[in-house]
C-alpha cells in the first residue's frame with residue numbers, strides 16, 4: 001500500500017517541512033498541542049493512518065514499510081524533496097521505516113513513545129482478531145489507561161478519535177505492528193534523531209523500547225519526560241513541544257520565528 005494518505009498542510013508557505021505521524025487509534029489531531037509552536041517556523045504536514053481520521057479503510061493487509069511508502073508518495077505528490085519527520089508510537093515506527101527506506105528524504109527524525117519492536121506479535125494478532133470480530137468497542141474501554149497516567153484529565157478527545165476509527169483500519173495497523181522489527185537495522189539510520197519517551201509509558205516503556213532506539217541509532221539523543229504516559233505529547237505538551245522544536249532548530253533549518 002503506497003497510496004498517499006489523507007493529509008493536511010499548515011504553516012508558512014516555503015518554510016522547511018515537518019511531517020507528523022499519529023499513533024494507533026488516533027488521527028492527525030493527536031498533534032494539535034504542538035501545532036501553534038511548530039507552525040511558527042515550519043510547514044507542518046500531518047497525515048492519517050489507514051481507516052483513521054480521513055484516510056479510507058485499507059483494501060488489504062499492509063506493513064509499516066508500506067505506510068512509509070505512503071509518506072514517500074505524499075512527499076512526491078507535494079513536490080517535497082526533503083523533510084523532518086516526527087511520529088508517535090506507530091507513527092514513530094513509520095518514521096523509522098522511512099529513514100531506512102528513503103534516507104535522502106529525511107532531514108531530521110523525532111521518535112516519540114515508540115519502539116523498534118512492539119513486543120511479541122501474538123497479542124497484536126489477537127487484538128486485530130478481536131477488533132475484526134467485535135469492532136473497536138473493546139479497545140476503547142481501557143484506552144485512557146493505556147495512553148495516559150491516572151491523574152490525566154484530558155483523555156476524552158483522544159478516546160473519541162479511537163471510537164471513530166474504522167475496525168479494519170485499526171486491525172490492519174495491529175497486524176503491521178505485529179510484523180514490525182527494525183532492531184537489526186537501527187545502525188543504518190543517518191538522520192539526526194531525537195528519541196522522546198514518557199517515563200510512565202505502559203505500552204512502550206523507556207526501558208526496552210526508547211533506550212534501544214537511542215542506543216541503536218548513531219548519535220541519537222534520548223529525552224525522558226516525567227509525568228507522561230504513552231501519548232506524552234498530549235499529556236505533557238509543553239515539555240514535548242520544547243524537546244521537538246529544540247531538536248528541529250538544531251537539525252532542520254534552525255531559526256524559530
Ligand SMILES: O=C(O)CC1=CCC(=O)O1
Pocket residue numbers: 022023024025088089090091118146177203230
Ligand atoms: O495499545 C495502544 O493503544 C498503544 C499503542 C501501541 C502502538 C501504538 O501506536 O499505540
